[in-house]
Amino acid sequence: MNQANFDRERGVKLLATMERIRAFEENAVLAAERDKLVLGAIHPSFGQEAAAAGVLWPLRTDDYLISTHRGHGHTLAKGADPIAMMRELLGREGGCCGGKGGSMHIADFNVNMLGANGVVGANITIGAGAAHGVKLQGGDQVVIDIFGDGAANRGPFLEGLNWAVVFQLPILFVCEDNQYAATTKTTSVTGGDGPAARAASLGLPTQTLDGNDVEAIADAVTETITRIRNGGRPEFLHVITYRQKGHTSFDQAAYRPDGEADKQMADNDPIQRQKNVLAAVGVAADEMQAIHDAAQAEMAGALQTAADTPFPDEALAFTDVQDVGSPVVEAF
Amino acid sequence: MAVTNYSDAAREAVREAMRADDAVWCIGEDLGRGGVFGQYRGLQDEFGPARIADAPISEAAIMGAAFGAAIVGTRPIVEMRFSDFALCAVDELVNQIAKARYMFGGQSRAPMVIRQPMGMWRSSAAQHSQSLESWYTHAPGLIVICPSTPQDNYSLLKAAIECDDPVVYFEHKNMWGLEGDVDTAEAAVIGEARTRTHGDDVTIVSWSQTANFAVEAAETLAGEGIGAQVVDLRSLWPWDKNAVLDSVNKTGRLIVAHESVAVGGFGAEVVAIVSEKVGAALQGRVRRLGAPRALIAYAPNLENKMRVTAEMIVDAARDLMQKSKTKG
Ligand SMILES: Cc1ncc(C[n+]2csc(CCOP(=O)(O)OP(=O)(O)O)c2C)c(N)n1
Ligand SMILES: [Mg+2]
Numbered sequence: 001m002n003q004a005n006f007d008r009e010r011g012v013k014l015l016a017t018m019e020r021i022r023a024f025e026e027n028a029v030l031a032a033e034r035d036k037l038v039l040g041a042i043h044p045s046f047g048q049e050a051a052a053a054g055v056l057w058p059l060r061t062d063d064y065l066i067s068t069h070r071g072h073g074h075t076l077a078k079g080a081d082p083i084a085m086m087r088e089l090l091g092r093e094g095g096c097c098g099g100k101g102g103s104m105h106i107a108d109f110n111v112n113m114l115g116a117n118g119v120v121g122a123n124i125t126i127g128a129g130a131a132h133g134v135k136l137q138g139g140d141q142v143v144i145d146i147f148g149d150g151a152a153n154r155g156p157f158l159e160g161l162n163w164a165v166v167f168q169l170p171i172l173f174v175c176e177d178n179q180y181a182a183t184t185k186t187t188s189v190t191g192g193d194g195p196a197a198r199a200a201s202l203g204l205p206t207q208t209l210d211g212n213d214v215e216a217i218a219d220a221v222t223e224t225i226t227r228i229r230n231g232g233r234p235e236f237l238h239v240i241t242y243r244q245k246g247h248t249s250f251d252q253a254a255y256r257p258d259g260e261a262d263k264q265m266a267d268n269d270p271i272q273r274q275k276n277v278l279a280a281v282g283v284a285a286d287e288m289q290a291i292h293d294a295a296q297a298e299m300a301g302a303l304q305t306a307a308d309t310p311f312p313d314e315a316l317a318f319t320d321v322q323d324v325g326s327p328v329v330e331a332f
Numbered sequence: 333m334a335v336t337n338y339s340d341a342a343r344e345a346v347r348e349a350m351r352a353d354d355a356v357w358c359i360g361e362d363l364g365r366g367g368v369f370g371q372y373r374g375l376q377d378e379f380g381p382a383r384i385a386d387a388p389i390s391e392a393a394i395m396g397a398a399f400g401a402a403i404v405g406t407r408p409i410v411e412m413r414f415s416d417f418a419l420c421a422v423d424e425l426v427n428q429i430a431k432a433r434y435m436f437g438g439q440s441r442a443p444m445v446i447r448q449p450m451g452m453w454r455s456s457a458a459q460h461s462q463s464l465e466s467w468y469t470h471a472p473g474l475i476v477i478c479p480s481t482p483q484d485n486y487s488l489l490k491a492a493i494e495c496d497d498p499v500v501y502f503e504h505k506n507m508w509g510l511e512g513d514v515d516t517a518e519a520a521v522i523g524e525a526r527t528r529t530h531g532d533d534v535t536i537v538s539w540s541q542t543a544n545f546a547v548e549a550a551e552t553l554a555g556e557g558i559g560a561q562v563v564d565l566r567s568l569w570p571w572d573k574n575a576v577l578d579s580v581n582k583t584g585r586l587i588v589a590h591e592s593v594a595v596g597g598f599g600a601e602v603v604a605i606v607s608e609k610v611g612a613a614l615q616g617r618v619r620r621l622g623a624p625r626a627l628i629a630y631a632p633n634l635e636n637k638m639r640v641t642a643e644m645i646v647d648a649a650r651d652l653m654q655k656s657k658t659k660g
Binding site: 098122124125126129130166319320327329 | 357398406435
């Protein structure tokens with residue numbers, strides 16, 4: 001890394017985003033396990049923070065994001081309010097989705113975050129369609145569509161990527177490869193040369209990146225997004241990272257080879273790696289500690305605020321189903 | 333008021349909606365050439381290939397991408413070609429489109445129409461003939477419409493396109509050429525039945541093509557002095573319970589007739605509501621006509637075994653009249 005050209009301000013912000021994501025999820029796990037306040041499943045992204053922070057770095061607020069069940073990090077990096085997100089995880093009033101969605105369905109249309117999804121792979125065609133809608137309306141937004149390595153084995157991967165190529169849509173598909181699909185090593189159930197090779201066969205320009213190098217991801221995606229915004233053509237990014245913990249917060253992940261996770265956490269933690277990068281260009285340890293402490297305080301506060309918020313009014317169980325034929329009207 | 337057919341009436345509704353609102357567009361296989369049944373013929377000349385768009389044979393992507401385009405501000409009309417193929421896109425329809433508004437706490441809408449040509453036509457066998465409308469009535473979030481006349485295919489399709497909820501829209505393949513008067517000034521309200529014939533003796537509830545058979549049956553019955561009131565539901569969700577209950581309260585006899593399999597069909601829902609509301613007064617004077625729980629064959633004589641005909645409706649009405657000369 002060239003010290004003279006290093007963008008110190010960006011580097012520090014990327015670290016801060018990753019620290020905020022980790023602190024959010026640490027608090028979410030506490031809420032689930034210690035406090036029993038999160039009743040449904042949550043899928044943390046410990047170890048994958050660089051993918052979220054780096055990929056979302058160059059996006060404008062009016063650009064679109066569509067994500068997965070493991071989407072807290074992407075959503076925070078897109079600019080969603082952590083208090084509203086934490087309220088959603090706890091099923092409270094004022095949650096992003098009014099407490100109706102929970103962790104797996106977080107959406108925040110204020111920042112054009114079009115939703116996490118409980119169905120693996122479903123967001124691939126939907127994201128292509130969002131880009132289709134942008135094109136039809138003559139907009140200059142770009143869509144970022146993030147999915148896991150497991151999703152590359154579902155049909156929508158083929159249909160959605162082909163769609164974006166055929167209609168020449170402004171979308172970046174990001175396969176965030178944490179090497180596992182639930183409890184299965186994904187390579188053991190994936191034929192051929194993997195997601196990037198499949199995407200290339202459909203005519204998409206592809207890049208494969210170290211998913212724990214936040215600087216490299218931010219650099220690549222900044223250029224890629226500019227290209228997509230100007231040219232309106234889809235591209236594909238395969239970022240290889242590692243899921244440090246279980247599939248859900250309750251999964252001990254004992255199925256992994258001994259030592260694999262320990263080694264990853266010791267040598268390849270994306271936050272530690274970025275701290276090393278920043279230290280090398282002269283960012284003081286105190287400054288980095290302050291970023292960490294601020295993130296921890298913010299997210300502990302978000303959890304406290306959420307825990308102090310009431311559950312939604314019961315009448316809301318039947319609102320926002322549909323206008324015509326609504327259960328509120330059709331009660332008999 | 334002009335005479336036109338069921339297919340052209342729908343095409344006119346699409347044309348008018350697309351002229352009125354740039355956000356409306358159509359996506360499906362072979363639409364540029366007019367669609368497999370010609371129901372889009374000529375529209376690409378007027379609106380161009382971006383708004384009358386040819387899709388790859390990717391039903392999941394057609395449905396999913398149209399949904400994605402809907403949540404960012406467009407109003408897609410999705411063509412599924414045959415309702416049977418919509419089964420390749422059920423996750424997108426039932427898990428995504430129907431649920432997005434609720435799951436996201438009202439942040440998004442999916443204003444879309446999903447056109448699904450349905451029903452037995454001629455020797456199309458088990459994968460091109462089904463009537464699965466009742467499935468979608470079971471999925472909260474969706475509206476289900478089954479028009480039976482050119483007028484309704486015009487008015488209801490227009491209403492469906494203007495509606496902000498996702499609408500599953502079943503057109504019967506055997507009726508594309510059916511002619512009738514269409515008054516383009518007539519608006520339809522989704523959820524209102526049309527009473528096709530009036531009578532005091534028996535209520536016949538139906539929809540789609542079978543509603544037309546019910547009207548034929550009512551004409552035959554009128555010749556025998558039996559007054560049949562045909563209530564064409566037109567939409568199954570929401571459905572016009574009041575029109576049905578008012579009629580049954582008057583006639584004291586109920587027949588529901590539909591082309592789809594009787595078991596688990598929407599007729600069962602109609603009978604259930606009627607029995608909850610006026611069950612005692614009916615004293616069992618109820619008949620449900622639907623297909624046997626069997627598969628639709630290619631050979632015409634076997635295919636015919638699955639049909640609910642006007643004659644079957646007439647027989648059921650006569651039978652109900654025999655069983656109970658006095659109303660309860
Ligand atoms: C269609 C579908 N099949 C199965 C599941 C259950 N499931 C939830 S997450 C998951 C693993 C997904 O793996 P991947 O795409 O790599 O994403 P990751 O969980 O690693 O982020 C599975 C099997 C689901 N939610 N949807
Ligand atoms: Mg994975």
